[in-house]
Amino acid sequence: MAARIVKVEPFDLVVFGGTGDLAYRKLYPALLNRERSEQFSEPTRIIGVSRRHYDRNAFRLAVKDALLKFSAGAHEDDAAMERFLSRIDYASVDVMSKEGWPELRSLLGPDERIRAFYLATSPDLFCPVAKRLGEEGLVTPRSRIIVEKPIGHDRASAEVINNELGSVFLESSIFRIDHYLGKESVQNLMALRFANSLFEPLWNAAHIDHVQITVAETLGVEGRGSYYDESGAMRDMVQNHMMQLLCLVAMEPPNSLDADSLRDEKLKVLKALEPINESNALALTVRGQYRAGFADGGPVPSYLHDIGKSESDTETFVALKLGVANWRWASVPFYLRTGKRLPQRFSEIVVGFRKVPHVIFDMPSDSIPANRLVIRVQPDEGIKLWMMVKEPGPGGGMRLEHLPLDMSFAKAFAGQPSADAYERLLMDAIRGNAALFMRRDEVEAAWRFIDPIREAWASLREPPRPYAAGTWGPNASVALIERDGRTWNEEYDESD
Ligand code: BG6
Numbered sequence: 001m002a003a004r005i006v007k008v009e010p011f012d013l014v015v016f017g018g019t020g021d022l023a024y025r026k027l028y029p030a031l032l033n034r035e036r037s038e039q040f041s042e043p044t045r046i047i048g049v050s051r052r053h054y055d056r057n058a059f060r061l062a063v064k065d066a067l068l069k070f071s072a073g074a075h076e077d078d079a080a081m082e083r084f085l086s087r088i089d090y091a092s093v094d095v096m097s098k099e100g101w102p103e104l105r106s107l108l109g110p111d112e113r114i115r116a117f118y119l120a121t122s123p124d125l126f127c128p129v130a131k132r133l134g135e136e137g138l139v140t141p142r143s144r145i146i147v148e149k150p151i152g153h154d155r156a157s158a159e160v161i162n163n164e165l166g167s168v169f170l171e172s173s174i175f176r177i178d179h180y181l182g183k184e185s186v187q188n189l190m191a192l193r194f195a196n197s198l199f200e201p202l203w204n205a206a207h208i209d210h211v212q213i214t215v216a217e218t219l220g221v222e223g224r225g226s227y228y229d230e231s232g233a234m235r236d237m238v239q240n241h242m243m244q245l246l247c248l249v250a251m252e253p254p255n256s257l258d259a260d261s262l263r264d265e266k267l268k269v270l271k272a273l274e275p276i277n278e279s280n281a282l283a284l285t286v287r288g289q290y291r292a293g294f295a296d297g298g299p300v301p302s303y304l305h306d307i308g309k310s311e312s313d314t315e316t317f318v319a320l321k322l323g324v325a326n327w328r329w330a331s332v333p334f335y336l337r338t339g340k341r342l343p344q345r346f347s348e349i350v351v352g353f354r355k356v357p358h359v360i361f362d363m364p365s366d367s368i369p370a371n372r373l374v375i376r377v378q379p380d381e382g383i384k385l386w387m388m389v390k391e392p393g394p395g396g397g398m399r400l401e402h403l404p405l406d407m408s409f410a411k412a413f414a415g416q417p418s419a420d421a422y423e424r425l426l427m428d429a430i431r432g433n434a435a436l437f438m439r440r441d442e443v444e445a446a447w448r449f450i451d452p453i454r455e456a457w458a459s460l461r462e463p464p465r466p467y468a469a470g471t472w473g474p475n476a477s478v479a480l481i482e483r484d485g486r487t488w489n490e491e492y493d494e495s496d
Contacts, residue, residue: 005037005038005039006039007038007039007040007041008039008040008041008044008427008430008431009041009113009114009430010040010041010042010043010044010113010114011044011045011113011114011115011116011430012044012045012046012047012108012111012113012114012115012116013031013044013045013046013047013116013118013426013430014047014049014091014104014108014115014116014117014118015027015046015047015048015049015118015120016049016050016093016095016117016118016119016120016121016125016129017049017050017119017120017121017122017125018047018048018049018050018059018090018120019048019050019052019054019059019062020050020120020121022120022148023048023120024062024063024066024069024070025066025070026420026422027118027120027422027426028046028063028066028067028070028071029066029067029070029071029073029074029420030420030422030423030426031046031084031423031426032067032071032073032074032080032081032084033071033073033419033420033423034423034426034427035080035083035084035087036073036076036077036080039427040087044087045087045088045089046087046088046089047088047089047090047091047104047107047108048063048088048089048090048091049090049091049092049093049095049100049104050092050093051092051093051094051095052092053092054090054092055090056088056089056090058090059088059089059090060085060088063085063088064081064085067081067084089107091103091104091107095121095125095128095129095132096128101132101136101138104136104138105136105137105138108138112140112141112142113142114142114143114144114430114432115138115140115142115143115144116143116144116145116146116429116430117129117133117138117143117144117145117146118146118426119145119146119147119148120148123147123148123150123151123152123161126147126161126164126165127160127161127164127165130145130164130165130168130169131164131167131168133145133168134167134168139168139169143169143173144169144173144174144175144429144432145165145168145169145173145174145175146175146177146426146429147165147174147175147176147177148176148177148179149176149177149178149239149240150231150235150236150239150240151176151438151443152443152447153230153231153235154447154450154451154454155444155447155448155451158443158444158447159444162440162443162444166440171439171440172432172434173432174440175425175428175429175434175437176437176438176439176440176443177425177437177438178240178241178244178437178438179241179421179422179425180240180241180244180245180377180421181244181421181425181436181437181438182420182421182422182423182424182425182428182436183377183378183421184381184409184418184419185375185376185377185378185381185382185409186244186245186248186377187436188375188381188383188409189245189248189249189349189375190248190257192375192383193248193253194253199373200253202353203328204327204328204329205328205329205330205331205332206354207353207354208332208351208352208353208354209332209352209353209354209355209370209486210332210333210334210335210352210484210486211249211250211332211333211334211335211349211350211351211352212334212335212336212337212348212349212350212352212481212488212489213242213245213246213249213334213335213336213337213348213349213350214336214337214338214346214347214348214350214488214489215237215241215242215245215337215338215347215377216337216338216339216342216343216344216345216346216347216472217338217339217340217341217342217345218295218296218341218342218343218344218345219296219340219341219345220290220295220296220300220303220306220316220340220341220469221303221306221307221316221340225306225307225308226307228307228314228316229307229309229312229314230314231314232287232314232315232316232318233287233315233316233317233318233338233339233340234287234315234318234450234453234454235450235454237318237338238318238320238336238338238450239446239447239450240438240446241338242336242338243270243446243449243450244266244438245347245349245377246269246322246334246336247265247266247269247270247442248266249334249349249351250269250324250328250329250334251265251266251268251269252265252268252328253265257435258435259433259434259435259437259439260439262435263434263435263438263439263441263442266442267439267441267442267445268326269324270442270445270446270448270449271445272324272325272326272329273322273323273324273325273449274322274323274324274325275449275452276320276322276449276452276453276456277452277453277455277456278452278455278456278459278460281453281456281457281460281462282460282462283321284320284321284322284480285318285319285320285321285453285456285457286317286318286319286320286465286473286474286476286477286480287315287317287318287457287462287464287465288315288316288317288318288339288464288465288466288467288473288474288476288477289303289312289314289315289316289317289463289464289465289466289467290302290303290316290317290339290340290341290466290467290468290469291303291466291467291468291469292305292468292469293341293468293469293470293471294468294469294470295341295342295343295469295470296341300341300469300470302469303316303340303341313463313464314464315464316339316340316341316464317337317338317339317340317342317464317467317473317474317477318336318337318338318339319335319336319337319473319476319477319480319481320335320336320337320453321333321334321335321480321481321484322334322335322336333484333486335480335481335486335488337473337477337488339467339473341469341470342470342471342472342473343470343471343472345378345379346376346377346378346379346380347376347377347378348374348375348376348377348489349374349375349377350372350373350374350375350489351372351373351374351375352370352372352486353370353371353372353373354370355368355369355370356368356370361398361400362397362398363400368388368400369386369388369402371385371386371387371388372384372385372386372489373385373386374386374404374489374491380408380410381408381409381410381418382406382407382408382409382410382412383407384404384405384406384407384491385404385405386402386403386404386491387402387403387404387405388400388401388402389401389403424436425437472488
């Protein structure tokens, strides 16, 4: 069945940082795909904004070049490409001065169309741009602002940004992107939990032994060294993407998919996280930094080499053991790990069920592995439910095997294009549907959990442990889970 396309009302999307990497690599290709699906209504416009002095035609050519480079669809549909380029306009604005704002104002005109300001800029510019948009009278009742993580580098700085954005835009008009929430399989997690009656009765401490969340990357810091060295894996991945995955696994069923119902439930999870601080950080956290090794198909240098420094205490790998203090999850550990330069790129959530209480088969009790539900977020999106089955054969005894019920979304929906996270998130922001965006209190609650961990690392003076690029992080990460008698899921390794 082909996906149903619901057209969006005409809008003006103003992209600050319109000549930057994020815009060229992600936003314009996502918008071109929506154009190809005929989702736009007339007259929709996309207005790039940056300090550069381009005229409209030169900018259109630059966008076209970027699309030919970064969008597979650009080569397949000339008519859509022409339609898309005809929507593109440009304004040269210096966001730190008064220069260019009158031109942007007259380009936008008095129109009461939906107006979305996308800040594809460095986070330092979020507040100045928002303030200027207010002062220049560009914020209409139908305006909204879209910002990317990082929202601050700790709770205090996130509050400053949120206050400043909130002094110009209503909270319901602020769309904070966590692109993981736009991923198909992340939403499928909600379908799995709340559109099936099978799992929810088992989704608690009585039946679940533990949960694992892994976001593994083979890439290093890829030219983002100066940002990354200030950030590290904890701020770059855990505070946002991993906390969001954890919330979707652990939250109570929301009353509806309405933005606030959903976000209220996620917030409760963040508030229920058992604190990690100086008293327990050494037992519950592991941080690592990659050294030279072999990853991504060849030899690769160390993190220090990648960032061009002789020393750094920044972690490129984190493993954590978390607890969610509520009735549903009391005593169920959540193990999280993420890192750069690991052996494979994949993200998955593993729900480990409890073992059978008694073994009737003629075999040692520990030879019956527990059921495991593996939700593969990327790549090869799908769900596997590992179960015990009888090995075929006439023999007297019963031999059992651990095999998966295996659903690959690519196979189940063969021939249907799946939308990139940005396609979905951009269209949701235009529609004003904030369900897949982070609310201010969620962002601040995530920092409230993360800040004491980083403070503990600083005061304990524990440098990140080295690991060779292309390995699964420091040995201490394996010890973190194995000393509890559990292991990281290695099924992807075997099937690869
Ligand atoms: C970004 C991080 O938010 O997510 C990057 O800043 C990381 O460091 C990226 O590589 C991972 O996203 P994805 O969609 O490739 O898993």
